[in-house]
Amino acid sequence: MSNNIPTPDEARAVLASTDDTRRKLAAAGHNPPVRHLVFGLILAFHNALPLMNWLNPLLALLLFGLAIYAIYRWDLKSYGVFVNGLRRGATLPVTILGILGLMGLFSAQLALKANGADSWIHYSLVAAAFAFGTGFSVLWSRAFRREMGDDS
């Protein structure tokens, strides 16, 4: 570039270089299966909270927060970056869907408890929360990789 304004071809080349950089970042979306399963377990734990009468509600919330923090530290340690779930981009609709699903499953658990549902129904919902959390984690990672230009 001869001055502060590049030619269109130079601008195109610079934009292509930023696409290359994003593809390198896509590695942060390649989570191992155990990372997805752990996320599913955390959401299952959250869903099971209303059933744990023996657990102090504040302590339960603290444990849930600690589990989320552990995932955050895991990502920092494993990938050297932290990607905010609420960042703008292709992952945001997935995140919103995840939050709505989490709230919906939790509300359903509370409603079942209020209506005195059978234990197997409660545990089925906890299992559904586990499947939902695991699936959500897989979908979010895939959306991130696609946005970064990695279609694998």
Added chain:
Amino acid sequence: MPLSLDPHLHQPARLQIATVLGTVDKAEFAKLREITAVSDSVLSKHLAALSDEGYVRLSKSPVNGRSRTWVSFTRAGRKAFADHMKVLQALVASAERAAAQDS
């Protein structure tokens, strides 16, 4: 929009750093070194320049008992990068419009 690129983000390695920080909340020094493929000292100089300009924030926190340097965009840095990209995209778009009119 005035066609002016940000001179502090013009250099390829700095644009790579900005692209990473525009996507993630924070990145470790070693990750930025891996992506930019420059030496520690060169990366340090780029980060110092971006920090002096108020574009990035550097912090240290331990991972596995070892202190590591983390880099994140400031609000000014995020805006500067967004503006820089808009100028590049506008240049390409105007060239494509001109080519379409000629054909």
